[in-house]
């Protein structure tokens with residue numbers, strides 16, 4: 001198995017890790033607030049801007065000394081060399097022997113790649129499709145224009161397009177876009193209940209075209225349409241497929257002219273810029289989809305050219321490394337103060353955790369240190385009324401990313417001001433907290449007895465000193481969103497280079513799928529009275545028997 005990143009000479013890395021550990025130990029629990037008093041330049045020292053995104057990381061538990069050592073870590077890990085390898089098309093996904101070229105989908109920093117030609121061809125076909133659907137030229141079996149599009153896909157073939165489509169709601173054209181991912185029949189049934197078969201277009205999105213959930217849902221869609229249209233009608237105009245497995249899509253029954261290829265050099269979770277982004281393009285129009293890609297392309301340029309200390313993805317990664325490996329953080333909160341970005345945490349969960357949730361290094365040896373934290377979050381202000389309690393008073397500090405546009409697409413009285421104010425207040429409360437003395441003072445000012453003050457005050461203490469960063473920008477436009485997503489994509493890559501792991505495979509998800517097939521086959525056998533030949537563990541057996549028994553009861557009714 002050839003690994004192009006083996007050429008990185010990271011020999012001095014252990015010494016830099018050691019130095020970081022010493023700095024962290026000497027620092028102990030850094031008083032972040034005090035750093036602002038000590039260093040009047042702290043804000044400018046720890047704020048950077050690129051592609052319209054302003055990153056203020058002055059509230060993290062870093063000092064000029066630890067920051068210099070962290071930059072040294074990125075440089076000793078040869079991050080710039082790894083970036084060059086990725087962008088030039090080296091097969092850095094070495095366990096699958098694949099290149100990693102999602103940047104080529106959005107202009108690319110390397111225009112001479114042979115893959116760029118393929119991208120241009122497919123983009124031209126996609127633009128034509130999007131325009132014909134939006135203009136009502138491509139129609140369904142009744143000759144009426146499409147009013148609704150259902151994307152059938154899961155994981156990378158769902159989360160990115162679904163998140164972006166919702167994020168860009170203000171840019172929506174007249175077609176409604178729906179997403180069905182779960183094999184749970186309720187997802188499809190609930191979606192179809194709102195739709196008219198004659199005016200519904202389905203996109204079957206699957207890189208491999210072998211994914212159980214997607215194929216089952218696509219079959220259900222075929223059946224639903226056929227039942228409505230009658231068997232004599234051709235349904236080919238109702239189906240479009242996006243896949244790197246064109247033969248399988250054709251075998252499934254999609255017209256070859258309606259199959260839009262993607263390639264094995266695009267990872268599923270990095271694929272929204274490819275034909276997988278078709279539902280986005282139909283939702284917001286081709287020009288806006290283009291803008292999304294351009295914003296990402298501008299972030300690629302920044303990533304490829306900015307010095308490490310000014311490089312936004314590198315900075316986000318180093319803060320992650322510092323928090324996880326030196327301060328022991330096990331989770332990371334993403335808090336967009338933009339309701340339209342409410343699916344961003346779910347998208348970043350797949351992007352980050354499927355990429356870097358690994359335990360061995362590129363050569364298969366145990367990592368020997370923690371890697372990816374658990375990523376979670378929700379849109380503000382909603383989270384404030386639920387899990388922020390733990391952020392403020394829980395026993396584990398959770399670094400938080402606040403993401404906040406300064407302008408709203410929907411000015412409504414002073415609501416946007418309240419939204420941004422709340423974002424500022426949360427970051428400030430996390431940092432400053434409330435001391436026992438302050439809590440006691442507040443209570444006695446409110447007229448509580450001394451006894452009540454003593455009893456209640458400890459419950460009202462917020463330790464503060466909890467790290468966060470802010471990414472602020474003008475407005476959630478397609479261009480800005482493209483840059484924001486690419487920022488996190490590249491952050492994930494930088495962390496993987498420093499941890500020494502492969503961010504682009506996902507072997508861990510396979511075992512569950514295999515066992516699922518074994519159990520399904522066994523159930524089929526037992527249902528038809530053939531004695532099963534597989535014995536599972538007692539707990540699985542109990543559940544399996546419960547399922548068969550409940551089917552018998554249902555059948556008897």
Ligand SMILES: O=P(O)(O)OC[C@H]1O[C@H](O)[C@H](O)[C@@H](O)[C@@H]1O
Nearest residue numbers: 155156157206207208211268509
């Ligand atoms: O696009 P597909 O081939 O249908 O794959 C959909 C998803 O399923 C897999 O199990 C992987 O974990 C994901 O990375 C992938 O995005």
